[in-house]
Amino acid sequence: MEALIPVINKLQDVFNTVGADIIQLPQIAVVGTQSSGKSSVLESLVGKDLLPRGTGIVTRRPLILQLVHVDPEDRRKTCEENAAMQWSAAKSKEKGKDPNAWKNGRLYKGVDGEEWGKFLHTKHKIYTNFDEIRQEIENETERISGNNKGISDEPIQLKIFSPHVVNLTLVDLPGITKVPVGDQPKDIELQIRELILKYISNPNCIILAVTAANTDMATSEALKVAREVDPDGRRTLAVVTKLDLMDAGTDAMDVLMGRVIPVKLGLIGVVNRSQLDINNKKNVADSIRDEHAFLQKKYPSLAARNGTKYLARTLNRLLMHHIRDCLPELKTRINVLAAQYQSLLSSYGEPVEDMSSTLLQLITKFATEYCNTIEGTAKYIETTELCGGARICYIFHETFGRTLESVDSLGGLTTIDVLTAIRNATGPRPALFVPEVSFELLVKRQVKRLEEPSLRCVELVHEEMQRIIQHCSNYSTQELLRFPKLHDAIVEVVTSLLRKRLPVTNEMVHNLVAIELAYINTKHPDFADACGLMNNNIEEQRRNRMRELPSAVPRDKMSGGAQGEQEGGTGTWRGMLKKGEEGQGEDKMKAQSPQKGHAVNLLDVRVPVARKLSAREQRDCEVIERLIKSYFLIVRKNIQDSVPKAVMHFLVNHVKDSLQSELVGQLYKPALLEDLLTESEDMAQRRNEAADMLKALQKASQVIAEIRETHLW
Numbered sequence: 069m070e071a072l073i074p075v076i077n078k079l080q081d082v083f084n085t086v087g088a089d090i091i092q093l094p095q096i097a098v099v100g101t102q103s104s105g106k107s108s109v110l111e112s113l114v115g116k117d118l119l120p121r122g123t124g125i126v127t128r129r130p131l132i133l134q135l136v137h138v139d140p141e142d143r144r145k146t147c148e149e150n151a152a153m154q155w156s157a158a159k160s161k162e163k164g165k166d167p168n169a170w171k172n173g174r175l176y177k178g179v180d181g182e183e184w185g186k187f188l189h190t191k192h193k194i195y196t197n198f199d200e201i202r203q204e205i206e207n208e209t210e211r212i213s214g215n216n217k218g219i220s221d222e223p224i225q226l227k228i229f230s231p232h233v234v235n236l237t238l239v240d241l242p243g244i245t246k247v248p249v250g251d252q253p254k255d256i257e258l259q260i261r262e263l264i265l266k267y268i269s270n271p272n273c274i275i276l277a278v279t280a281a282n283t284d285m286a287t288s289e290a291l292k293v294a295r296e297v298d299p300d301g302r303r304t305l306a307v308v309t310k311l312d313l314m315d316a317g318t319d320a321m322d323v324l325m326g327r328v329i330p331v332k333l334g335l336i337g338v339v340n341r342s343q344l345d346i347n348n349k350k351n352v353a354d355s356i357r358d359e360h361a362f363l364q365k366k367y368p369s370l371a372a373r374n375g376t377k378y379l380a381r382t383l384n385r386l387l388m389h390h391i392r393d394c395l396p397e398l399k400t401r402i403n404v405l406a407a408q409y410q411s412l413l414s415s416y417g418e419p420v421e422d423m424s425s426t427l428l429q430l431i432t433k434f435a436t437e438y439c440n441t442i443e444g445t446a447k448y449i450e451t452t453e454l455c456g457g458a459r460i461c462y463i464f465h466e467t468f469g470r471t472l473e474s475v476d477s478l479g480g481l482t483t484i485d486v487l488t489a490i491r492n493a494t495g496p497r498p499a500l501f502v503p504e505v506s507f508e509l510l511v512k513r514q515v516k517r518l519e520e521p522s523l524r525c526v527e528l529v530h531e532e533m534q535r536i537i538q539h540c541s542n543y544s545t546q547e548l549l550r551f552p553k554l555h556d557a558i559v560e561v562v563t564s565l566l567r568k569r570l571p572v573t574n575e576m577v578h579n580l581v582a583i584e585l586a587y588i589n590t591k592h593p594d595f596a597d598a599c600g601l602m603n604n605n606i607e608e609q610r611r612n613r614m615r616e617l618p619s620a621v622p623r624d625k626m627s628g629g630a631q632g633e634q635e636g637g638t639g640t641w642r643g644m645l646k647k648g649e650e651g652q653g654e655d656k657m658k659a660q661s662p663q664k665g666h667a668v669n670l671l672d673v674r675v676p677v678a679r680k681l682s683a684r685e686q687r688d689c690e691v692i693e694r695l696i697k698s699y700f701l702i703v704r705k706n707i708q709d710s711v712p713k714a715v716m717h718f719l720v721n722h723v724k725d726s727l728q729s730e731l732v733g734q735l736y737k738p739a740l741l742e743d744l745l746t747e748s749e750d751m752a753q754r755r756n757e758a759a760d761m762l763k764a765l766q767k768a769s770q771v772i773a774e775i776r777e778t779h780l781w
């Protein structure tokens with residue numbers, strides 16, 4: 069596996085920058101019948117004696133062997149970390165005494181080897197002696213599966229740290245067996261099969277199907293089970309062991325040529341150490357040398373394509389293909405990240421050189437953005453909600469406009485109120501005409517009701533202007549976030565400018581309503597029109613009445629009250645009223661006449677709160693109500709039009725126009741420079757981090773390009 073180390077190391081750098089787990093190397097699992105040499109094959113791939121091997125069922129629990137590459141330079145550090153961890157676990161009670169004590173302690177010496185292992189189940193314990201590791205595997209197997217050939221599907225997890233391995237996971241599995249022995253359950257065959265399938269059905273698993281050369285290849289259980297999960301043979305590599313144990317006179321030529329069973333990825337023959345070799349503690353290097361000699365002698369034509377070394381190279385190639393397949397995605401990811409960091413970095417801005425020009429720039433930029441947000445020309449366009457100018461427009465036309473339109477012209481005014489007002493305005497004498505004063509009083513009262521929504525409109529716009537500050541500093545002028553003090557100062561200045569404009573604007577809006585109240589212009593052209601219409605209506609009614617009542621008042625007498633205010637055939641409302649009065653007066657007299665001669669104690673007659681109005685009263689009220697309505701609509705239209713204008717002039721435009729000079733005036737002072745442009749503490753650090761990240765990403769991108777060009781052989 070060592071050929072892959074430089075590639076993986078380079079990739080590791082990439083992983084480290086973009087976050088791990090981008091390329092997951094495939095797991096490699098061995099399957100085959102019992103004692104076919106699975107553990108031996110794995111072991112020679114790792115190049116270490118660490119697995120229990122032997123006749124009978126030796127591997128009785130899955131062993132998940134994670135190889136972890138350690139950089140020789142980092143190794144010392146990792147050792148120290150491990151030791152520190154171990155030490156602090158052991159000495160947790162005395163923690164804090166002397167943080168460096170472990171350096172001189174025994175524990176540190178324990179991990180000073182080049183390679184070491186760690187089991188999941190023994191937590192932080194570090195094994196540098198591989199015989200001890202093998203012993204621990206055996207102990208742990210017995211602990212769960214008993215000592216009488218039982219099996220368990222609970223895996224043992226072992227990590228081997230070494231500068232000579234690539235980050236790869238190997239899985240050693242119990243062998244396929246048919247007949248239960250010892251403590252094995254009746255369905256041992258089925259249980260082991262399921263256990264094997266659990267691991268090899270993972271599509272990211274390369275299957276090493278191990279078959280001993282001294283058994284019949286055509287009935288290989290290993291290839292059979294591999295084919296179940298990998299019918300196309302895309303991730304199955306056949307390994308033929310025990311080439312040295314074939315019967316005299318036979319050879320594996322046909323098998324190794326793929327003539328017996330073709331295997332897409334190839335068929336590789338190996339010679340592992342025999343039981344005698346194991347007993348004699350023959351080491352891996354010697355074994356590989358002998359294997360080579362054996363192949364040269366026995367299969368000279370095939371020697372180059374067989375043997376443990378070739379198996380390792382083939383696996384390397386498979387892994388390399390896998391890595392290459394992952395590269396495009398990794399590259400995309402790196403490019404995206406690089407773009408993100410690039411924009412992050414530019415948002416942090418350059419380190420400040422000329423303070424006063426930076427300050428001026430930032431102030432101007434903020435002011436411009438603020439105005440742009442109001443004008444709708446900001447660079448950052450919000451899509452989730454209305455903001456800035458658009459929202460002000462909304463407030464004017466939707467919120468304020470709608471509210472005004474919903475103000476009823478006669479709201480809060482009952483007919484009795486109107487009647488009472490008419491009576492009060494008449495004074496002691498019964499009036500001939502509906503008194504004008506009552507209309508004025510009543511209409512003013514209604515107009516006054518427009519003030520509150522108008523002031524509320526100012527408030528809403530003010531709030532929005534306040535929100536724009538946040539909007540600008542969040543999105544548009546991100547650089548401002550570098551200088552929290554300047555940011556706060558700007559917010560403060562704008563806020564107080566807005567606050568200063570609030571009373572002025574309110575005053576103006578208040579005045580707009582006051583102006584309307586100051587003079588009820590009954591000669592307003594629209595009002596005159598409305599009266600004219602009504603006049604025609606009532607005139608018609610009068611004519612109808614005249615036809616019914618021949619004794620009606622002569623016409624010349626009626627026109628006497630018109631006071632010459634006729635304009636283009638349209639009478640003013642006073643003239644019109646008088647005319648209306650005439651017919652009504654008669655009705656009233658008629659209605660009252662039957663009461664003549666009766667002595668009535670006036671105090672006995674109560675003024676009813678709700679009663680049936682007389683015809684004249686009804687008409688009076690109706691007239692006044694119609695007039696109020698028509699006049700109110702005129703005023704409402706005025707207010708609806710003038711309040712937004714006032715708000716724009718006194719608040720929005722004023723702030724917009726004076727913002728820049730206000731900010732400069734208050735903040736652009738030599739004495740303040742230093743303080744305002746203090747960068748937030750973490751900003752300089754964040755800028756450096758982003759710059760480093762960007763550099764790393766660019767490097768990573770380069771590494772990927774190189775790896776794509778790399779050929780292992």
Ligand code: GDP
Pocket residue numbers: 100101102103104105106107108109120121122123124126127243309310311312313338339340341342343344346
């Ligand atoms: P596993 O049960 O499939 O894991 O098989 P092991 O790796 O435990 O090996 C079973 C026995 O066969 C051990 O005693 C090994 O020494 C022996 N063995 C494995 N491979 C070879 C080989 O290629 N040649 C010889 N002579 N013995 C082997």
Ligand code: MG
Pocket residue numbers: 106107108120121126127240241
């Ligand atoms: Mg085994």
